[in-house]
Amino acid sequence: MSIASLAPRADFPLLAANPALHYLDSAATSQKPAAMLDALRHFYETSNANPHRGAYALSALATDAYHDARATIARFVGVADADCLIFTRGTTESMNLVASSWGGAHVGPGDEIVVSAIEHHANFVPWQQLALRTGATLRIVELTSTQTIDLDMLRDVIGARTKIVAITHVSNAVGSITPLQDVVRIVRSRSAAVIVVDGAQAVPHLAVNFDALDIDFYAFSGHKLLGPMGIGVLVGRRKLLEAMPPYQFGGDMIEWVRDADSTWNVLPHKFEAGTPNAADAVALAAAVRYLDGLGMANVRAHEIALLEAAEARVRALPGVTVYGPPAAQRSGVLSFSLADVHPHDLATILDQHGVCIRAGHHCAQPLMRRLGVSATARASFYVYSDGSDVDALVGALTAAQQLFATVD
Ligand code: PMP
Numbered sequence: 486m487s488i489a490s491l492a493p494r495a496d497f498p499l500l501a502a503n504p505a506l507h508y509l510d511s512a513a514t515s516q517k518p519a520a521m522l523d524a525l526r527h528f529y530e531t532s533n534a535n536p537h538r539g540a541y542a543l544s545a546l547a548t549d550a551y552h553d554a555r556a557t558i559a560r561f562v563g564v565a566d567a568d569c570l571i572f573t574r575g576t577t578e579s580m581n582l583v584a585s586s587w588g589g590a591h592v593g594p595g596d597e598i599v600v601s602a603i604e605h606h607a608n609f610v611p612w613q614q615l616a617l618r619t620g621a622t623l624r625i626v627e628l629t630s631t632q633t634i635d636l637d638m639l640r641d642v643i644g645a646r647t648k649i650v651a652i653t654h655v656s657n658a659v660g661s662i663t664p665l666q667d668v669v670r671i672v673r674s675r676s677a678a679v680i681v682v683d684g685a686q687a688v689p690h691l692a693v694n695f696d697a698l699d700i701d702f703y704a705f706s707g708h709k710l711l712g713p714m715g716i717g718v719l720v721g722r723r724k725l726l727e728a729m730p731p732y733q734f735g736g737d738m739i740e741w742v743r744d745a746d747s748t749w750n751v752l753p754h755k756f757e758a759g760t761p762n763a764a765d766a767v768a769l770a771a772a773v774r775y776l777d778g779l780g781m782a783n784v785r786a787h788e789i790a791l792l793e794a795a796e797a798r799v800r801a802l803p804g805v806t807v808y809g810p811p812a813a814q815r816s817g818v819l820s821f822s823l824a825d826v827h828p829h830d831l832a833t834i835l836d837q838h839g840v841c842i843r844a845g846h847h848c849a850q851p852l853m854r855r856l857g858v859s860a861t862a863r864a865s866f867y868v869y870s871d872g873s874d875v876d877a878l879v880g881a882l883t884a885a886q887q888l889f890a891t892v893d
Pocket of ligand 1 (some may be wrong): 512513574575576577578605607608653655656657683685686706717848
């Protein structure tokens with residue numbers, strides 16, 4: 486099949502070193518371009534010192550590099566006020582931060598927290614636990630038959646008691662893209678709730694503009710968008726962030742420490758206790774520049790071409806169920822099952838053909854329960870994927886079906 490990759494495989498050392506590898510698990514974590522790895526190494530080789538601490542030039546260099554990284558990433562996701570972009574360990578930590586800090590201060594008995602049935606556990610469990618801790622009620626919005634949020638039910642569920650609406654932008658398990666504008670319109674017209682969006686699967690694939698979205702918090706992870714593991718982002722509205730209590734305490738996040746109490750530093754430092762992960766932030770900024778160079782419109786067009794091609798061919802196999810809406814309303818992933826073959830067995834056989842896919846509940850057990858399955862097989866594409874990956878996937882699936890038919 487003749488779909489070329491958008492980014493040269495040669496730019497990705499792991500892929501270049503393994504030409505026979507078909508990496509179709511980018512929704513779990515993306516491969517890394519040399520430009521990002523070089524930036525990481527360059528920081529430690531040329532600018533390594535603890536940011537914000539020293540009065541010497543090297544520390545100022547590290548501080549500037551960290552500051553520039555924040556500005557670059559803020560621009561990439563449409564955040565004009567870069568100090569409202571907090572570095573975290575990833576989406577999981579970002580969600581826990583909002584649940585603990587904003588949730589802990591504002592949610593109480595009788596309040597309602599709204600999530601959907603499609604959420605990743607990172608955007609489900611923190612809210613469930615907040616509700617259990619505070620005596621609030623967790624309301625779960627169900628899905629349409631093609632696994633997108635049911636807007637009619639959302640309309641019914643949102644009311645004066647709703648304090649938080651936490652929803653994913655793109656589902657990691659089946660790829661559905663949430664119609665965020667509709668969600669925002671419904672929530673804003675019926676409540677004063679804060680809207681928290683999980684952008685872990687959206688920022689790698691779609692052009693995101695936080696300031697234009699009219700939401701309150703947005704979270705994502707660096708490692709899914711060509712960046713390193715261990716760095717992620719929480720963006721929030723300044724007014725909310727300034728009013729929120731700190732999430733963690735320690736160095737850097739304080740203004741004054743008296744014997745009996747303390748005061749807090751300004752944004753973003755109030756939410757970045759301890760030595761910051763400056764090197765990974767710098768590397769993530771390099772990854773973002775690389776994606777910018779490809780163009781997010783091209784990234785999206787490329788993944789749609791791959792998804793449509795892969796879906797048409799996978800659907801043509803006997804006994805296949807594909808989950809989620811049509812490819813054009815999905816991002817990144819093709820989630821499916823083959824009759825009589827457990828997804829885990831499938832993934833193991835595909836691995837023998839050099840094809841890496843994910844099998845499991847994709848950290849979305851509430852969704853799996855609603856689909857009536859314990860697991861699905863998931864192939865996910867990114868900028869370095871090409872038609873040969875689709876060929877390899879279909880070839881390996883065919884081989885797996887033949888194997889299981891023989892074993893029967
Ligand atoms: N939300 C979604 C939709 C995800 O896909 C993931 C990662 N699989 C997360 C949240 C959690 O991200 P992380 O593990 O990087 O914190």
